[in-house]
Amino acid sequence: MKKFIPIIVVGILVLSGLGAAAFTTNVSIKQATIVKNESTSVLFSSQPTQLEKDGFVEIEMNGATTQLLELNKPVLPIYVKTYQIPFGSTNIQVICSPKDIGTMTLTKEVIPARIAPLSIMSERTAYVKDSSVYGSAAFYPSNWYSYDLGAGRNQNDQEVTFVKVVCYPVRYSPLNNQVDYAGSFDIVVKYNAPKTQPKTLDTSYDLVIIAPAAFETKLQPLIDFKNGK
Template identity: 30%
Template sequence: MKLQALFIALLMVVPVVGIFNEKYEAKNETESIDNIHFQDDGEYIKAIATDALTLRLPGYPMLPYYTKTYEYPVGTKIDSIDVMARGINRIKLEKKISPAPKAMTHNMKISEMEVKEGDIYFEDTFYPENWYDYRIGVGIKDGKRVIFLTIYLYPIRYNAYRNEAMQATDFEIKIDYRMPEEAMLNKDEYDLLIISPDSW
């Protein structure tokens, strides 16, 4: 009887840990990219885009890309990431897009950089394979741990075998996620209390 009473008392006072109310949310936005052009570069041409980064995998076409970074509190669950490329145009090019050279060593001159077409130039495939990619990681910002979601947008995909480019003018981005709320009871705010009759 005493054991049963103790068990009931424990159930009444032990804090509830790990029970969260999750709030479902979605983020929708459109990213427009209309500042891309091709520039003659001697034997090759370059794909130029304002404020863009450049893919520089040696032997692969140098193509512009953009990044979008989103921050969420730790505990957020990202359920889905959907990116749709819109306004796609096919462009037949007169010259090939220049391949990225090998990485320079500390004592190498720019004139010594080797520019060589990789196997991708002889394959009937578009590079990058998809219009976007993403990475999810955890980091520190302003002294707090946060989740970083980085989406990479590739407005140009290039097929060197056909010497043809596909260019997207807009990207529709949709992110479905669940934001955690504070636990119903916090284990740091409650002490364990055992209540028993005086005869114990």
């Protein structure tokens, strides 16, 4: 049976006599920073391929894990890798280096993404092109990679920091009708490991009450009731 624990916050004021000297001693113990890194090499087995569809081309690449799908923007292959590092890590850095970069001329424009419920999606649904992308010579995406940080619990119920790295092996320049592509990526995630393990609350307790000590007597019946269930 899970228990219920109260935590009472008590404030204590200590006064020592008049005329007493006051002083503070600060003790600083410096610990060495532990720098760690995780690395991955990603190899794409061939250059991109073009498949014609509905007056556009679809770009495919062996080794990609999914597609970049932004409404009305070009559909491109991407590679996603998620790292799990200790919760509380600091100075997190991601370095993603594209290798063996090549260029390919396209026969048609890259197909734009259509995002809609399957119940209303059909081949007759009109394609819409985002003019800010299709009307530009700038490469889309603008960089070879991006990353996001998040925190949560993994499949082992451990609290971790998630580092999601997205590599863009194909970048499209619409007005130039070409793509630049990478044959491989070297990914490195560097971070300062936490000096101490994060504190966790004992899971045998369902609920914790934090209250001033003055409420202890009034809260005790509730505590007894909860612990008796």
